[in-house]
Amino acid sequence: MKYEVDERGYYGNFGGAYIPEMLYPNVEELRMQYLEIIREPVFQKEFTDLLRNYVGRPTSLYHAARLSEKYKAKIYLKREDLCHTGAHKINNTIGQILLARRLGKQKIIAETGAGQHGVATATVCALMGMECVVYMGKLDMERQRPNVERMRILGAQVVPALSGNMTLKDATNEAMRHWINHPADTHYIIGSVVGPHPYPHMVTLFQSVISEEIRKQLVSEIGQPNPDYVVACVGGGSNAAGAFYHYLDEEHVALIGVEAAGKGVDSGESAATTALGKPGVLHGSKTLLMQTHDGQVIEPYSISAGLDYPGIGPLHAHLFDTGRVQFVNATDDEAMHAGIELARTEGIIPAIESAHAIAALSKLELTEEDVVVINLSGRGDKDLETYIRWGKY
Amino acid sequence: MKNRITDLLSNARKPVLSVFYTAGFPGLEDTESIAVALEEAGADMIEIGIPFSDPVADGPTIQASNKQALDNGMTVVLLLKQVAAIRKKIELPIILMGYLNPVMQYGFEKFFQDAARAGVDGLILPDLPLDEFEQYRGLTDSLNLGVSFLISPTTSEERIKKIDSLSTGFIYAVSASSTTGAKGEFTDEQLTYFKRLKSYKLKNPFLIGFGISNYTTYAQACAYGAGVIVGSSFIQQLSKSDDRDADIRTFVNALTNP
Numbered sequence: 088m089k090y091e092v093d094e095r096g097y098y099g100n101f102g103g104a105y106i107p108e109m110l111y112p113n114v115e116e117l118r119m120q121y122l123e124i125i126r127e128p129v130f131q132k133e134f135t136d137l138l139r140n141y142v143g144r145p146t147s148l149y150h151a152a153r154l155s156e157k158y159k160a161k162i163y164l165k166r167e168d169l170c171h172t173g174a175h176k177i178n179n180t181i182g183q184i185l186l187a188r189r190l191g192k193q194k195i196i197a198e199t200g201a202g203q204h205g206v207a208t209a210t211v212c213a214l215m216g217m218e219c220v221v222y223m224g225k226l227d228m229e230r231q232r233p234n235v236e237r238m239r240i241l242g243a244q245v246v247p248a249l250s251g252n253m254t255l256k257d258a259t260n261e262a263m264r265h266w267i268n269h270p271a272d273t274h275y276i277i278g279s280v281v282g283p284h285p286y287p288h289m290v291t292l293f294q295s296v297i298s299e300e301i302r303k304q305l306v307s308e309i310g311q312p313n314p315d316y317v318v319a320c321v322g323g324g325s326n327a328a329g330a331f332y333h334y335l336d337e338e339h340v341a342l343i344g345v346e347a348a349g350k351g352v353d354s355g356e357s358a359a360t361t362a363l364g365k366p367g368v369l370h371g372s373k374t375l376l377m378q379t380h381d382g383q384v385i386e387p388y389s390i391s392a393g394l395d396y397p398g399i400g401p402l403h404a405h406l407f408d409t410g411r412v413q414f415v416n417a418t419d420d421e422a423m424h425a426g427i428e429l430a431r432t433e434g435i436i437p438a439i440e441s442a443h444a445i446a447a448l449s450k451l452e453l454t455e456e457d458v459v460v461i462n463l464s465g466r467g468d469k470d471l472e473t474y475i476r477w478g479k480y
Numbered sequence: 481m482k483n484r485i486t487d488l489l490s491n492a493r494k495p496v497l498s499v500f501y502t503a504g505f506p507g508l509e510d511t512e513s514i515a516v517a518l519e520e521a522g523a524d525m526i527e528i529g530i531p532f533s534d535p536v537a538d539g540p541t542i543q544a545s546n547k548q549a550l551d552n553g554m555t556v557v558l559l560l561k562q563v564a565a566i567r568k569k570i571e572l573p574i575i576l577m578g579y580l581n582p583v584m585q586y587g588f589e590k591f592f593q594d595a596a597r598a599g600v601d602g603l604i605l606p607d608l609p610l611d612e613f614e615q616y617r618g619l620t621d622s623l624n625l626g627v628s629f630l631i632s633p634t635t636s637e638e639r640i641k642k643i644d645s646l647s648t649g650f651i652y653a654v655s656a657s658s659t660t661g662a663k664g665e666f667t668d669e670q671l672t673y674f675k676r677l678k679s680y681k682l683k684n685p686f687l688i689g690f691g692i693s694n695y696t697t698y699a700q701a702c703a704y705g706a707g708v709i710v711g712s713s714f715i716q717q718l719s720k721s722d723d724r725d726a727d728i729r730t731f732v733n734a735l736t737n738p
Contacts, residue, residue, distance in 0.1 A: 095611075105580055107537040107606040108630040109657055111639075250543055256534065263536045270634055270657045368581045368607065369534060381555045382585030383533040 090335040090402070090411060096284025099408055101375075101401035104283035105368045109267045113275075114371075116190065118285045124189050125182070125292060137181050138296060141214070142171045144178075148304035148460070153432040160453035163308070164435070164463045165301055167326065174438060174465030175294060175326045176207035180276055182293035184211040187274035194218045194273040198262040200227055200255030200322075201392035201440070202234025203465060204278030209243035219243040222261040224254040227392055234469055252386045255396050259370050279323025280400030283371030287328075287400050294329025301460055302333055314458040316451065318343040320443040321414070322358070322394035324403040326464035335411065344403060345447045347389035348416040358387035360399045361407045361414040369397065375404040390419035390473060391439040393465075417446035426467065427480045438465030439473060484573035484601045485626045485649040488524060489685045489706055495698075496707030497736060498525035498687055499714050500577065502545040503562065504554030505531075506718055511562045512569070514718070517725045519570040521732040526570075527604065527709065528563065530556060530578025537606055539661030541712040545719075556586045560598045567599025575628070577604040592619055602626035602649045610646055617646070628652050628684075633673045637680070644682040651686040653677055653705060662693035662713040666700045674704035698735050710735060 096102050138144040146166045155162040167175035195212050199205030205221040212219035225247040228235050238245050251257035266275045280287040302312035319327035321344040334340045349357035360375050367376035377385040377397040387397045406412035426442035429435050441464045499518050503511045515526050531549035583591050620627050626649030631640050688701035689709030701708045721727040
């Protein structure tokens with residue numbers, strides 16, 4: 088595959104494993120074993136069974152008739168919002184916890200922003216009877232209180248990250264510090280396609296079930312596996328990586344990544360990494376990063392806590408660099424309006440992350456023959472508070 | 481060509497004390513006066529930290545000093561100016577230690593050249609991968625810059641030997657699988673690890689860092705390594721000091737004497 092990770096862990100100029108020596112043995116253990124374990128038939132069977140019977144896969148590919156009529160194209164929604172726990176995040180946590188068990192680890196740590204990955208991790212830890220610690224920025228804990236309590240109900244310990252701006256980036260720092268201090272018995276379940284190699288590749292593989300299913304489902308819908316467009320929002324980029332993966336080499340399928348512009352790309356309050364970032368190193372990989380001239384990481388902003396990250400996964404940095412994926416962005420307001428629009432036309436309240444993908448529809452030049460698949464990565468239940476505060480409905 | 485680190489370690493008759501502190505902390509212009517006070521107090525080497533917004537290998541003390549230094553306005557450009565001024569005042573070896581991204585943005589080659597020109601003797605870049613460094617090895621050698629890599633208790637023997645072959649000056653032996661921070665004393669497990677390191681008879685001497693905070697840990701580490709690196713407990717001292725020069729003398733004295 089043309090866009091696959093190379094044996095050194097790079098996607099073109101991006102990726103690698105930029106980690107202090109204290110993390111090296113853990114990351115190396117994972118690197119040496121992840122492919123072999125994932126390819127074992129026993130692992131595959133267990134993974135597939137859980138995805139089907141526990142997560143509820145395959146998720147449907149739904150023809151959104153009224154939305155299609157409005158945008159004059161054939162629009163399909165890949166319903167990751169119907170996954171158990173409410174988002175695609177659980178595809179990855181199921182895969183990683185099975186892997187962790189195979190590696191003989193007893194404890195799990197994770198970082199979370201909006202809380203979706205934290206909930207998905209707490210869920211699989213409860214399922215497997217493993218101890219779970221989730222780091223979450225103190226500010227995010229206040230913004231996403233219901234998810235904090237969901238994690239606690241599931242038996243996880245939620246630890247506030249008190250450094251920096253107390254959001255996702257800081258929670259990730261704290262989780263890495265925890266892993267440095269507990270290298271032997273603990274596996275770190277990273278929630279996105281970020282971090283040192285092999286994480287970006289491993290998370291992409293676990294999420295690639297999304298595009299695997301889309302291809303099969305499109306055959307029965309339109310008689311062939313390829314749409315004209317696949318659209319997905321990008322924070323770190325895990326749902327986009329999953330939705331794009333099996334289309335990367337199908338160069339005539341246009342892939343659209345939608346970043347959060349926050350209050351506007353040039354407002355100083357944005358998370359549009361491809362528009363604002365330069366190559367840099369954060370959380371173990373070289374990627375596009377929002378940073379000052381002096382190499383200090385800039386705090387991102389988005390109304391959506393799940394897109395509020397200063398970088399993107401190295402795969403996406405490479406896809407941006409090569410032009411394989413076209414990146415657009417949507418502001419807070421555009422995303423919120425798109426969320427309400429989906430609620431009113433299709434009866435689906437999307438997560439605000441996913442609403443950014445819906446908002447891209449008005450930015451594409453579509454024709455009536457175009458088949459568009461939008462990855463609806465999560466449901467909006469967790470965001471009711473934000474919808475209510477925004478108020479324009 | 482002479483390198484102050486190599487000179488110090490090959491001629492040392494007693495254990496070497498290397499002291500780490502964050503550039504631009506507590507005040508933006510304190511970098512120089514702290515270096516001068518450390519030389520007067522009897523430290524053997526200084527390690528100046530380049531502050532970074534996301535110091536993942538550091539515990540709360542050094543994290544807080546990084547944040548304060550950045551809030552004060554510290555930058556790599558300013559640090560190199562400060563180091564050039566420090567070099568005129570002290571003879572101790574000067575090491576710069578920092579996370580990769582600020583160095584990458586400055587430009588690796590330019591950074592190595594400008595650091596050498598400012599009078600820096602060595603570098604520690606904990607998240608610089610070994611294979612990435614190999615391309616710069618010729619340049620750092622030609623600039624007479626030492627580069628030290630970290631090892632931890634979980635680093636394999638084979639990898640320790642590779643790190644030894646790529647390091648010049650010394651190896652930074654991290655005492656425990658942990659982030660930086662002061663601790664009371666070393667466990668038997670840690671002492672066994674120090675002993676194991678000593679038995680490898682590496683080309684480079686090793687200095688032990690992380691968890692050195694008092695005479696007990698200093699003496700335990702010096703029984704095996706060529707000396708120690710102390711950071712967090714020194715920064716704690718700086719944070720609460722009213723009479724800095726006197727407190728730095730007291731700190732060095734208390735650490736190295738029973």
